[in-house]
Amino acid sequence: MVFNSLEFFIFLPTVFFLYWFVFKKHLKAQNILILVASYLFYGLWDWRFLSLILLSTLIDYVVALKIHATSAPNMRKRWLWVSVFFNLGLLGFFKYYNFFVDSWVDMVSLFGYEIKSTWTLRVILPVGISFYTFQTMSYSFDVYYKKLKPTSDFLSFAAFVSFFPQLVAGPIERASHLLSQILEKRRFSYDQAADGIKLILWGLFKKVVIADGLAPIVDDIFTNYSQHTASTLILGVTLFSFQVYGDFSGYSDIAIGTSKLFGIELMSNFKFPNFSRNVAEYWQRWHVSLSTWFRHYLYIPLGGSKGSKLLSVRNICIVFLVSGFWHGANWTFIFWGGFHALAFIPVFLMGRNTIYKDSVVGEHTVFPTLTEVGQVVLTFSIVTFSRIFFRSETLTDAFGYINRIFSNFSYETYQHPMGYRMIDYYLLVILFVIYEYSIRKDERSPFKFRYKAVRFVIYTLIILLMLLFYDSGVDRSFIYFQF
Secondary structure, X not given: OOOOOOOHHHHHHHXXXXXXXXXXXXXXXXXXXXXXXXXXXXXXXXXHHHHHHHHHHHHHHHXXXXXXXXXXXXXXXXXXXXXXXXXXXXXXXXXXXXXHHHHHHHHHHOOOOOOOOOOOOOOOOOOOHHHHHHHHHHHHHHHHOOOOOOOOOHHHHHHHHXXXXXXXXXXXXOOOOHHHHHOOOOOOOHHHHHHHHHHHHHHHHHHHHHHHHHHHHHHHHHHOHHHOOXXXXXXXXXXXXXXXXXXXXXXXXXXXXXXXXXXXOOOOOOOOHHHOOOHHHHXXXXXXXXXXXXXXXXXXXXOXXXXXXXXXXXHHHHHHHHHHHHHOOOHHHHHHHHHHHHHHHHHHHOOOOOOOOOOOOXXXXXXXXXXXXXXXXXXXXXXXXXXXXXXXXXXXXXXXXXXXXXXXXXXXXXXXXXXXXXXXXXXXXXXXXXXXXXXXXXXXXXXOOOOHHHHHHHHHHHHHHHHHHOOXXXXXXXXXXXX
């Protein structure tokens, strides 16, 4: 089941009604409902993989209790490794097994040995496995580092692991934030629920109109890149930047909004990254929950920035390469991660990696300064260029795409095979950027305008656009489902 499906718009009100009108006075019953609804939500995709979620839940539930029950450092570490080996083993088998086998076969072939890749398996990638394994592991890490006491309430812990709004594509929540809310009595808040509905509406707009609207154009350009000139290829990867942003941030907005309907707050996962002034700020605003996870559980344990500059650079490279590999079992993602490491390191060495941490572009003015405009355009260009690797099927395609840009630098007027009026999409993206700039100071309030009439016009326009762009006959699953 996906958020942008008609099934979800039957499922959500049903669960909401049971949650607040049938089980309102019973916290345990509410948590059981969340668990059942979450397993149903996931099981409608493929019920067989519910066993993996249950196994991951059981392992980390037991591991955390065992770690907490002993003070012996060696035993605590052994139990932690049980969690790490199990979750990474699960992730490694389903996501990376064929990648490693094929890479090994390719490497051996370089020495003149031809081996057929007979060891590869027809392994289906379980949706959301990269997200819920990281979420359960973070729980064991936090208990190990004594930042959190484990719960003995298995049902509530299982609800935390499988919480359906963020189960398959995040945000990746820490137990100290999400589990603590599941363990506490919730009260219905009209304002919180209203804010949730607004975020759901905004997220659906970004997914259905922006992401799905641009998808056919992007698909056509990347599929047929060898037939286009530089202008069209630049257009294709630029539109892909907006597509992937609308798709993933749209999912996060719907997840956060849906959680609000149940009295639960999730962390912000996107903070208008397209207005970042350098690559470091971009990673403070893009997929925040993953960036935070890697900072707490990989970068800092490696030594963070406490050692020499050389060691810090090493740690940065490791984090970005692992981040790339987390995104997919393909060399294109590793190159994408390495590219971001190379773009991040100069910012770090100049000591400018945290200067924009608590500010937004145009902080105290209506319009950004020319310097800020230049910084935003440069950062967006760097990030967008890296997405050639992110979007391409193979490294050959990625380098072919790049080579085509620089070897055939000419202009053509792009025409989509289906006859799309491109001017409509250009205007859509421009208006979207302008609108996001106007709300850039609060990612959780997309419709925070003083006059009701203005809000009413915006709501109406957004709903009309979604009805216009929605196509139930086309499978437009969220991009990050594949990760």
